[in-house]
Amino acid sequence: MIIFTLFALFSAVFVLWRRARKAIGAAGLALFWLLSSGWLTAPLLAYLQNDALRASAPRFGPRTVIVALGSGTRFDRQGTLVPKSDAMPRIATAASLYAQCKRQDLDCKVIVSGGNPQRHPATEADTYAPYLLRAHVAREDLVLENQSRTTYENAEYVARILHSQRYDSLMLVTSAYHIPRALMDFHRFGLAPQPVASNERLARCGVLPRRSNLVAANVALHELIGIAQFYVYRTLGWF
Template sequence: MALFFAAFLLLRRQRSIIFIIALALFWLLSSGWLTAPLLAWAERGASPVAHATFSGRAAIVLLGSGTEYDSNGRLMPKHDAIARIEKTAALYADCTHVATHCDVIVSGGNPQRHEAAEADIYLPWLVERGVARSDIVLENRSLTTYENAKLVVPILQREHYDSTILVTSAHQMPRALLDFHRFGSFPQPVISNTRRAHPGVLPRYINLVNADIALHELIGIVQFHVYRAIGWF
């Protein structure tokens, strides 16, 4: 929208065409018809396992998804983060029945500059759902998905885990796997939740939110390959 606005100001003769194109694009995104393929594209490339396999010393890596304030001013996990926490707790319960030891590594710093890091906020939510505090490892410095992998992989290597499971949302999994593979870690991907567009005639705010999330992941994937090509990653 910012690019369209700039073009509208600079290209005076084409303003009517620019306005029509911008309006059409906004409608396609907000009504869900363009958001749906964007989400599908963002999720493409990751093949999640149907059932995670635990053996020996196991690590379940939970990636952060932000925090937000509720109506009482309490800082809490966002919607996607709650889904990831619940999936992680369920995996931990399964893990404790078959593995010799199970750790949950929570990765998430404070990119939003709230009063606490994501990992610290998620901690009590995991404990409330049955994850032993002694089995939770906090990584609360990472600000991006790339940093999630960069800071978690050394923990995995240091502790010599026999099996590793990565938990995140469907839209983030392809980019997360790229980053973990970059550092030599090949975890089993487990999807916590999947976002869906809601196609229709009228605009819906949730479609714009989902489009923004999908575009963020797609741009992140392009950024990863470009940075790898020039040696920055």
């Protein structure tokens, strides 16, 4: 967890740099309060999400492909492997777009992209598939990409699937905070999908710390670090 890593880093510097302990301690407490009370978390989320939330409605074509990105899996109280909370809006949004597409009597495909980075008994794509089928996505229109472990690999393997297919409209369904990084990766493989935000993260600003704000801050920092990593890797020629 990024927040825990930040706390550990501040603790290590606090122990090693004796002369500046007061300043380091004050800075650490201030950062923790700003994140947990929402005053720093909110602008971080806004920076990531605003463009995606203001994006125009997607345009359907005669051959439309809807790509939904995975967001992990978890075990529920009965021990059943289910999609994580952010995955459910992605599934619902992809199914809704598919229904809109079919109502226009178009050729519509849904690609679910997500492997098994958590090493659970099933991949993300295979876990999400029954939910899409129950939402009336036809089995012959559902494509499962279940090898990718990262957003970069999502883009890479989806590009391989689309390489030999013709399509007129390509849509990318994921959470609003994830769209900036996902688009960078998809552009890297020559794809220019229309972004569709399935859900957003919110911070509640106040005086008292909130666990939900720390969770949202961790998500935002993860995305920002991923974006920075993309630019570094591209500069080094790795991407």
